[in-house]
Amino acid sequence: MTHLTVVDHPLVQHKLTLMRRKDTSTASFRQLLREISLLLAYEVTRDLPVTASRIETPLCEMDAPVIEGKKLVLVSILRAGNGLLDGILELIPAARVGFVGLYRDEETLEPVQYYFKVPKQLSDRTVIAVDPMLATGNSSVAAVDLLKQAGATDLRFLCLLASPEGIARMQEAHPDVPIITASVDSHLNEKGYIVPGLGDAGDRMFGTK
């Protein structure tokens, strides 16, 4: 998998435009996020290895492809990651799921872990970390640090929007982790928001603003 994949499929781009609009309602935002996550999940799993399995169709036996290896792991970076998670789980219902919770220490501005729960045997599985916004990259990099400490070696990072700053930060800290996104936006503003972006993804999906 290449290090940065921008999913430029027209359906993804159209849905993303609707999500960016400031007058899109919470209900529509959620529905669009669900739809777009299915399409992104399709792309992030494109290169999963398959193996032949002997099956019987109503007509004959055949060797048919099935995904190889242990069930993959989706890791939601709380809280906005949960919005992407729901849609992906519709497409990959057998996936194992983990959660990473981080908050920003007001004094040091460093991410601090408050929750970490992931499936066992991470080292034998493909792990997809999901967070809609790769902004400064601080929490995303910290989440990937924690996943590697827990044993993950085959990791990829899925987001809806990325900033050039966030991509640079992630690629510097974790050059082995491919990033899959629907768009690389222009820049971060002084408050760490992606511009033009879509605002606060968590607030928009949960209606907390």
Ligand code: URA
């Ligand atoms: N998190 C968000 O929800 N939005 C941004 O623009 C940046 C980080």
